[in-house]
Amino acid sequence: MKRISARFQLAVLFGCFLALILSTATANAWVPTKPVEFIIPAGTGGGADVMARFISPLIEKYKLSPKPFIVVNKSGGAGAEGMLYVKGKKGDPNVIIITLDNLFTTPMATGVPFSWKDLTPVARLALDYFVLWENAEAPYKNAKEYLAAVKKEPGKFIMGGTGSAQEDQIITIMMQQDFGVKFSYVPFKGGGDVAVELVGKHINSSVNNPAEAVSQWKAGRLRPLAVIDHERINLPDWKGIPTMKEATGQDMSYLMLRGIFAAPGITKEQQEFYVNLMKKVTETPEWKKYISDMGLKGGFLSGPEYVKWLEDKDKMTKDLMAKGGLLKK
Amino acid sequence: MRKADIAVALLLMGVGILVIADSVRLGFKWGTNGPESGFFPFYLGAGLILCTCIIVFKAAIKLKKEGAGARLMPKGGLKPILWVLVPASVMILVTEFVGLHIAAALYLAFYMRAVGKIGWVTTLLISVLMPVSLYIAFDKLFLVPLPQGLWGAYLIPF
Amino acid sequence: MGGDLNNLMMGLGVALQGYNLMIAVIGLVLGIIVGVLPGLGGANGVAILIPVVVSMPATTGVILLSSIYWGALYGGSITSILFNIPGEPWSVATTFDGYPMAKGGRPGKALVLSFLSHGAGAFLGVIMLTFFAPIIAEFALKFGPAEIFSVMILTFSAFVGLGGKSPLKTVTSILFGFILAAVGMDIVSGQLRMTFGSVDLMGGFNFIVAVIGLFGLGEIFLTVEEGLKVEGVTAKVGLKDIGEGVKEILRYPKALIMGTLIGCWMGLKPGGATPASFMAYGFAKQSAKNKVEFGKGASNGIIAPEAAAHGAGTSATLPMITLGIPGSPTMAVIMGGLMIFGLQPGPMLFKEHADFVWGLIASCWVGNFIGLFLVMAFAPIFAAILKIRFAIFMPIIIYVCAIGAYAVNNRMIDVYYMIIFGILGYLFKKLDYPLAPMVLALVLGDMAEQAMRQALIMGQGNPLIFFRPPIALPIMVAALVIFFWPTISSFRKKLAAGKAG
Numbered sequence: 001m002k003r004i005s006a007r008f009q010l011a012v013l014f015g016c017f018l019a020l021i022l023s024t025a026t027a028n029a030w031v032p033t034k035p036v037e038f039i040i041p042a043g044t045g046g047g048a049d050v051m052a053r054f055i056s057p058l059i060e061k062y063k064l065s066p067k068p069f070i071v072v073n074k075s076g077g078a079g080a081e082g083m084l085y086v087k088g089k090k091g092d093p094n095v096i097i098i099t100l101d102n103l104f105t106t107p108m109a110t111g112v113p114f115s116w117k118d119l120t121p122v123a124r125l126a127l128d129y130f131v132l133w134e135n136a137e138a139p140y141k142n143a144k145e146y147l148a149a150v151k152k153e154p155g156k157f158i159m160g161g162t163g164s165a166q167e168d169q170i171i172t173i174m175m176q177q178d179f180g181v182k183f184s185y186v187p188f189k190g191g192g193d194v195a196v197e198l199v200g201k202h203i204n205s206s207v208n209n210p211a212e213a214v215s216q217w218k219a220g221r222l223r224p225l226a227v228i229d230h231e232r233i234n235l236p237d238w239k240g241i242p243t244m245k246e247a248t249g250q251d252m253s254y255l256m257l258r259g260i261f262a263a264p265g266i267t268k269e270q271q272e273f274y275v276n277l278m279k280k281v282t283e284t285p286e287w288k289k290y291i292s293d294m295g296l297k298g299g300f301l302s303g304p305e306y307v308k309w310l311e312d313k314d315k316m317t318k319d320l321m322a323k324g325g326l327l328k329k
Numbered sequence: 330m331r332k333a334d335i336a337v338a339l340l341l342m343g344v345g346i347l348v349i350a351d352s353v354r355l356g357f358k359w360g361t362n363g364p365e366s367g368f369f370p371f372y373l374g375a376g377l378i379l380c381t382c383i384i385v386f387k388a389a390i391k392l393k394k395e396g397a398g399a400r401l402m403p404k405g406g407l408k409p410i411l412w413v414l415v416p417a418s419v420m421i422l423v424t425e426f427v428g429l430h431i432a433a434a435l436y437l438a439f440y441m442r443a444v445g446k447i448g449w450v451t452t453l454l455i456s457v458l459m460p461v462s463l464y465i466a467f468d469k470l471f472l473v474p475l476p477q478g479l480w481g482a483y484l485i486p487f
Numbered sequence: 488m489g490g491d492l493n494n495l496m497m498g499l500g501v502a503l504q505g506y507n508l509m510i511a512v513i514g515l516v517l518g519i520i521v522g523v524l525p526g527l528g529g530a531n532g533v534a535i536l537i538p539v540v541v542s543m544p545a546t547t548g549v550i551l552l553s554s555i556y557w558g559a560l561y562g563g564s565i566t567s568i569l570f571n572i573p574g575e576p577w578s579v580a581t582t583f584d585g586y587p588m589a590k591g592g593r594p595g596k597a598l599v600l601s602f603l604s605h606g607a608g609a610f611l612g613v614i615m616l617t618f619f620a621p622i623i624a625e626f627a628l629k630f631g632p633a634e635i636f637s638v639m640i641l642t643f644s645a646f647v648g649l650g651g652k653s654p655l656k657t658v659t660s661i662l663f664g665f666i667l668a669a670v671g672m673d674i675v676s677g678q679l680r681m682t683f684g685s686v687d688l689m690g691g692f693n694f695i696v697a698v699i700g701l702f703g704l705g706e707i708f709l710t711v712e713e714g715l716k717v718e719g720v721t722a723k724v725g726l727k728d729i730g731e732g733v734k735e736i737l738r739y740p741k742a743l744i745m746g747t748l749i750g751c752w753m754g755l756k757p758g759g760a761t762p763a764s765f766m767a768y769g770f771a772k773q774s775a776k777n778k779v780e781f782g783k784g785a786s787n788g789i790i791a792p793e794a795a796a797h798g799a800g801t802s803a804t805l806p807m808i809t810l811g812i813p814g815s816p817t818m819a820v821i822m823g824g825l826m827i828f829g830l831q832p833g834p835m836l837f838k839e840h841a842d843f844v845w846g847l848i849a850s851c852w853v854g855n856f857i858g859l860f861l862v863m864a865f866a867p868i869f870a871a872i873l874k875i876r877f878a879i880f881m882p883i884i885i886y887v888c889a890i891g892a893y894a895v896n897n898r899m900i901d902v903y904y905m906i907i908f909g910i911l912g913y914l915f916k917k918l919d920y921p922l923a924p925m926v927l928a929l930v931l932g933d934m935a936e937q938a939m940r941q942a943l944i945m946g947q948g949n950p951l952i953f954f955r956p957p958i959a960l961p962i963m964v965a966a967l968v969i970f971f972w973p974t975i976s977s978f979r980k981k982l983a984a985g986k987a988g
Contacts, residue, residue, distance in 0.1 A: 034482070037474065050823045057537055070472045071534065072897050076690025077672045077679060081898075084686050109677050112689075158945055164677030186632075186944045187675055189937075196810055202631030202945070215811040215833020293831065326677075334918050341663060348666055351681045363943025366676040369936055373665050380659040401917055402712055409711040414910070417885050421902050429893065433886040445878020459883060463890065471527065471535050473894050476902075 030269040032067040032094050039072050039086055039097040041079030041106075046190055047128065047209060047294075049073065051258060052098045054290060055281055062284060064277050067094075078102055078163060080112040087118045089263040093270040096122065096263075101167045101256045104317040109165035111328035116310060119261040120271055123278040124301035124309065126291060128256040130171055130207045130228040131241065135198055136221055143225040143247035146205065147179050154182035160194045160203035163187050165326040168194075170317070171207045171228060171254050173324035178250050198222060209256070210238065210295025229253045235292050255297065257313065259306075275302045331392045333401040335385050342381040348374030412444050428481025430460040430468075494841065495617055498849030501842070507547055508857075511554045511850065515858045518558015519865065523566055523574050524887065527894055529559035529817035537824050545828040546846040550854070552821045553804070553847060557609070557854040559817070560800040561862045564601045564793060565869050569594060570884060572703035577760040577796040579698055579926060580768040584781065584788030586706075591784050594870045599732035600786055601793045602862045604743060607736065608794035609855035611747040612754075612801030617848055621837075623802070624809035627755040632941035633952045635756065637962040639935035642762050644970035645769030646927055653919055660920045664928025667692045668936075675940045687900040694761075694930050696892045700905040701922050703888055705912025707881060729863065735786040742771045742787035743794050750798025755806055758934065760799035760815060765927050767795035773969070801851065807832050808844055 038056055042048045049071075056069040074082035079102040086097045097119070107114045132143055140146035150157045161168025164187040172185050186203060188194050191212035197203045198213075199221045206213070207228065214237075216222045226247040227233055233241065244252040260278055262271060281287055282300045291298050301309060321327050352367030352374060359368065391398070402410070420436035437456035441447040464485070467473045477485075501507065514536075521532040532555040540548035563575030568585035581601060588597040615623060630638075670681045671691025682688040736743060746767040753763035771791035772781045781788045803815045807822055811833025822832050830840055837844050872880065892905040915922055939953075946952030954960050968975070 035472070035474070049819070053534065053537060053820065053823045068472065070474060072474070074690075074897060076896070077682070077686075078674075078677065081686065081690050110672075110679050112679075112686075155947065163674055166677070184944055184947065186941050187677070188941070189674060192811065196628065196806075197631060199810070200628035200631060215831050215835055218831075219834030221834065330918075333914070337914050337918055337920075338659075341659065344663070344666065347683075348681060351683065355676075355678060355680060359948075363940050363948055366673050366678045366680060370666065370669050370680060373662050373669070377659065377662045377666065380655055380662065383655060384659065406712040410708050410913075413707060413711050413881070413885075414906075416882075418906055420885075421889065421906065424889075424902070425899070429889065433889070437882050437886065440882040441878055445876065447876070447878055451879070455879060455883075459886070463887075467527075467890065467894070471521070471531055473527065473531060474897070475890060475893060476899050 041082030122260040159183040345377035498845030502849040514554025515558040518555035519562035522559035522562025580792035588784030595728040604793035606859040608797035636938040641966040664925035668932025700908025701912035704909025708913040739787040742791040746791035746794030750795035754799030754802035764792035767791040
């Protein structure tokens with residue numbers, strides 16, 4: 001057994017060497033040598049899942065990679081399973097992961113031994129907005145009136161959100177601190193569920209992403225009160241929603257990362273390949289339409305700027321979670 | 330049978346104890362907004378311990394009064410079970426090294442030949458064709474990558 | 488209503504075009520295949536084809552995707568019946584009576600019964616979908632966490648008395664199921680429970696993995712111990728079986744209608760198909776005259792859960808079209824597909840893309856109809872598998888089970904769990920711990936606890952929220968009555984006896 005394996009390893013080494021020579025001879029760039037595992041640290045049907053399943057056929061359509069990208073869900077432990085899986089694939093260039101803010105929140109809330117610094121950053125594809133929503137039949141016409149009503153009866157108003165100690169709850173805590181109000185926060189499994197609970201009037205408000213609630217809004221069942229960012233959403237349908245500051249006088253911003261990471265310890269060329277690939281993806285007309293349909297904020301970022309942005313975001317998230325008492329003790 | 334009964338109940342009791350230990354860590358009280366994380370597990374664990382205690386107690390009394398009772402498995406029943414269980418477990422262990430399809434090919438060949446006494450031709454045919462077709466179906470067509478093990482990627486390079 | 492009919496005809500016109508019809512058949516065959524293989528589900532089949540679908544016209548693309556879904560619904564029960572291994576979560580309840588019937592020498596009848604019930608469930612479901620979609624969707628909106636919890640309690644109470652000989656062991660088995668369900672992330676508090684720092688435990692115990700082990704492997708162990716008695720089952724399926732299947736269905740209209748209604752109703756909520764099939768089985772047994780036959784191959788024990796599963800599968804398309812939430816993982820992936828076409832699922836779909844929606848609804852009619860004929864045609868082939876020598880098909884089954892266990896979550900640890908559950912299944916069966924309640928607890932445990940705690944936060948800790956009118960209260964009362972029915976009826980008997988004496 002041992003001898004065979006040694007021989008195999010030799011053969012493989014030789015093969016790699018040959019491949020190296022060949023690849024440097026033909027072109028300088030590295031390309032995947034086998035199907036790329038595209039990990040989603042979330043279940044089927046969520047924002048990250050839909051995005052990954054949108055990107056992977058795009059790559060095929062535009063022949064951006066010689067090998068297909070295979071989407072694999074690893075959602076256990078609020079995404080910790082997927083993150084730890086990629087962390088464990090040290091030096092394997094054929095694995096990438098799409099991340100959302102649970103990249104920061106899950107390790108902080110659960111104490112799972114993981115940090116985004118364990119992975120190789122590839123690119124930020126886009127940012128996701130949050131909007132304060134209420135049922136269209138609610139008597140409050142704007143965010144100011146709603147928050148005033150919440151202030152009057154602390155704990156009576158129910159804020160629904162996705163998961164516990166994740167972005168929706170963090171935003172709720174921000175809101176409580178900025179406005180001196182108190183919500184009862186109820187966690188649900190996914191953003192779509194939250195929107196439906198709001199339509200069914202089981203909760204009073206939500207901070208759904210635009211994509212999660214857009215359909216109910218257009219059908220006249222939900223009402224957007226304010227965008228939780230410094231600026232309005234610069235898309236035709238969304239321009240009419242005021243920012244938090246315009247609606248209440250109090251500035252507030254929280255944006256969620258939609259980014260790509262690769263396994264740790266891969267080479268510069270390999271990282272470069274994925275950066276270029278993702279850049280090309282974000283330049284396709286399909287992607288541009290997708291961004292506007294889903295109400296996302298475009299904003300491709302890679303290299304040192306991306307790392308810098310991640311560091312800031314990490315710090316901010318930690319601060320907010322500490323204030324809300326969500327950090328693992 | 331009664332001894333096995335006691336053993337399984339004790340095993341479940343052990344699970345119950347583990348559960349209770351972790352529930353206490355999580356907090357098992359009824360908080361201001363309903364139960365805490367460990368509330369249900371705590372009572373589930375407690376219930377499990379209680380039930381298994383009674384099962385053990387009852388079985389122990391019967392064991393003392395009436396002896397061990399009927400056998401868990403009929404005479405000679407263990408051997409065929411082990412003949413299924415052991416090769417299957419070995420297949421899974423081997424999967425860690427050479428990947429599932431190769432391990433399964435070896436397993437199919439071994440079981441059919443050594444246990445089933447199937448002819449060589451049939452054995453070889455099935456143990457090659459089956460993994461190949463499932464490999465094509467899952468890994469290639471449905472793009473569900475199955476475990477490759479440590480060396481599987483080198484053994485099936487296409 | 489007249490407008491609906493017009494629209495439906497228009498949709499049917501689209502779905503019945505030669506090209507679309509061919510696409511539907513391809514999708515159905517593929518769907519049946521992924522449905523048969525444990526661990527592979529409609530979601531996989533759909534996800535694979537999304538890249539292909541992008542290049543098609545939207546309606547054709549969605550016909551292909553939904554045909555896979557219908558095929559998978561049909562295919563899931565085949566392995567439940569033949570090998571006691573459910574291909575899909577909602578076919579677990581089918582094993583309770585389907586497998587005993589097949590083992591008793593009637594695999595053809597069991598398969599035909601299952602397919603016909605699926606067809607009937609689909610038919611009723613599609614009628615509801617076609618004509619009452621908006622009303623049903625509004626009704627579904629009334630279900631908050633408190634109502635969901637009451638439904639869970641109702642399901643559990645339907646299962647009372649479904650255990651084995653010893654009540655003590657039934658309770659133990661339920662508790663154990665709940666404990667397994669609790670392992671992993673607790674979404675209400677965001678804490679990891681009972682993982683003891685292990686990454687492998689973080690993902691919890693998957694229900695399908697447990698079932699493959701408990702039912703599938705456990706059964707294999709029992710079989711070899713008895714000395715390979717599986718051989719000798721004559722597995723001929725003829726026209727006689729079909730006739731008999733139809734007759735049996737007509738004999739138990741109650742099971743069929745009850746199953747379909749439960750299915751259509753439960754399917755509206757995400758993940759509803761599995762509890763629906765269990766609930767239908769429980770109620771069919773509770774209300775049946777032939778209670779003793781249940782678990783030994785009762786026809787109505789197959790009809791009810793199968794009709795429920797397909798009814799739920801059909802009505803799961805409803806929330807996607809009308810509310811924009813997927814009723815099942817497969818629907819979630821199909822929804823992703825819609826977005827590639829630039830169609831935003833949800834209430835606006837009906838208004839903005841009526842032609843598309845009606846094309847989809849029409850494909851439900853066509854797909855389910857053709858699907859029924861396809862599986863019926865396949866039935867003899869499937870039944871013939873049982874004629875293969877045990878020493879050949881047994882290792883192949885273990886191989887396929889290992890693939891299934893792995894593919895559920897792409898985790899190697901699940902394959903080990905499968906073996907452990909297999910041993911556990913064998914021991915439990917031998918020692919009279921009933922498996923069905925344990926599996927039920929494992930499926931519903933998480934959902935029930937979540938719903939309960941969500942409702943309690945909403946009610947600020949007051950448990951009275953579970954009895955709030957108009958929906959939770961009657962369901963809860965019904966659940967309690969059913970739960971205590973044995974006590975009540977024996978009390979009444981005593982009372983009557985006392986009076987007489």
